[in-house]
Amino acid sequence: xxxxxxxxxxxxxxxxxxxxxxxxxxxxxxxxxxxxxxxxxxxxxxxxxxxxxxxxxxxxxxxxxxxxxxxxxxxxxxxxxxxxxxxxxxxxxxxxxxxxxxxxxxxxxxxxxxxxxxxxxxxxxxxxxxxxxxxxxxxxxxxxxxxxxxxxxxxxxxxxxxxxxxxxxxxxxxxxxxxxxxxxxxxxxxxxxxx
Amino acid sequence: xxxxxxxxxxxxxxxxxxxxxxxxxxxxxxxxxxxxxxxxxxxxxxxxxxxxxxxxxxxxxxxxxxxxxxxxxxxxxxxxxxxxxxxxxxxxxxxxxxxxxxxxxxxxxxxxxxxxxxxxxxxxxxxxxxxxxxxxxxxxxxxxxxxxxxxxxxxxxxxxxxxxxxxxxxxxxxxxxxxxxxxxxxxxxxxxxxx
Numbered sequence: 001x002x003x004x005x006x007x008x009x010x011x012x013x014x015x016x017x018x019x020x021x022x023x024x025x026x027x028x029x030x031x032x033x034x035x036x037x038x039x040x041x042x043x044x045x046x047x048x049x050x051x052x053x054x055x056x057x058x059x060x061x062x063x064x065x066x067x068x069x070x071x072x073x074x075x076x077x078x079x080x081x082x083x084x085x086x087x088x089x090x091x092x093x094x095x096x097x098x099x100x101x102x103x104x105x106x107x108x109x110x111x112x113x114x115x116x117x118x119x120x121x122x123x124x125x126x127x128x129x130x131x132x133x134x135x136x137x138x139x140x141x142x143x144x145x146x147x148x149x150x151x152x153x154x155x156x157x158x159x160x161x162x163x164x165x166x167x168x169x170x171x172x173x174x175x176x177x178x179x180x181x182x183x184x185x186x187x188x189x190x191x192x193x194x195x
Numbered sequence: 196x197x198x199x200x201x202x203x204x205x206x207x208x209x210x211x212x213x214x215x216x217x218x219x220x221x222x223x224x225x226x227x228x229x230x231x232x233x234x235x236x237x238x239x240x241x242x243x244x245x246x247x248x249x250x251x252x253x254x255x256x257x258x259x260x261x262x263x264x265x266x267x268x269x270x271x272x273x274x275x276x277x278x279x280x281x282x283x284x285x286x287x288x289x290x291x292x293x294x295x296x297x298x299x300x301x302x303x304x305x306x307x308x309x310x311x312x313x314x315x316x317x318x319x320x321x322x323x324x325x326x327x328x329x330x331x332x333x334x335x336x337x338x339x340x341x342x343x344x345x346x347x348x349x350x351x352x353x354x355x356x357x358x359x360x361x362x363x364x365x366x367x368x369x370x371x372x373x374x375x376x377x378x379x380x381x382x383x384x385x386x387x388x389x390x
Contacts, residue, residue: 060381067376076278077275087376154386157375157376169386172379175375180368181282181287184350184368185262
């Protein structure tokens, strides 16, 4: 997707599987195979129309619409996320903020009031929240996830360092920064002695 | 790894591939196959010694030591990371902070002074920094990465939403929260109409 947005920015109208392969650090055959899963794209010898490909991929990914998001946990990570411009520009609209800190409850971030967890179910239900960003300490993460699921949310981006137990129809995407640092250490270690 | 730490906490001395498979949401055969890549572990019929397995895996992963880390970018994400207790407890010691904001330069986070980017090479070199957490805006990320690489760092955890160009011997781990939200949207969309 990022490659396609770069390409659109560059003014190119079509792109070949070879070009996409270079940008995606894969092979042209793999690009054609991956895209063929989603139906018929592109014309042999002519390549793919950049704009059409981008629109169809955005539709397949479910990112061609606005998603209503609630932020549960208004700490440092929550605050960094709330101010992250890319979320809104990509169609993720934060419509509710929840935190248990009495000093935060009732205050506002931009125009959004911070609510107590007591209101979680009614707030998320009445606003039609679809996705939750869970940025709370591990010890309360499962309880907050359970209550969000009961309120009818459809997916969770989880920053708490625990494996959430949720019904199979609620996908969870875990953000685990320690594991990413460990993956980096592993890659450095694998590299062997300094060149 | 997390499963093993849970097990150690539970006081269990050995663990079977079946138990590890359940915890890892995979199969016992896959667990045995994965572990066999790293040499000979465990005894047929007896399972794996939890403590030995954990130590050997930590060594393989390169996480049985302290890594010296520099934080480049002392904004909201940088500040959330700096205060994230899991980093230090897992062996990642922040030894330098760099930011270009004149109001931040010279101030301290805990006992660490925030330095100007001018000092980047000498600071990282003299402190023996091995890993960099890059939490700066996209427009300056490549320049900061180049300078960190010149200073001899070995790996980058990158929060900037660009694909860094670095020498092949410097692994980069990208943290892309928008892509994780999009993966979540995709999973929700794939699920089809509400049950």
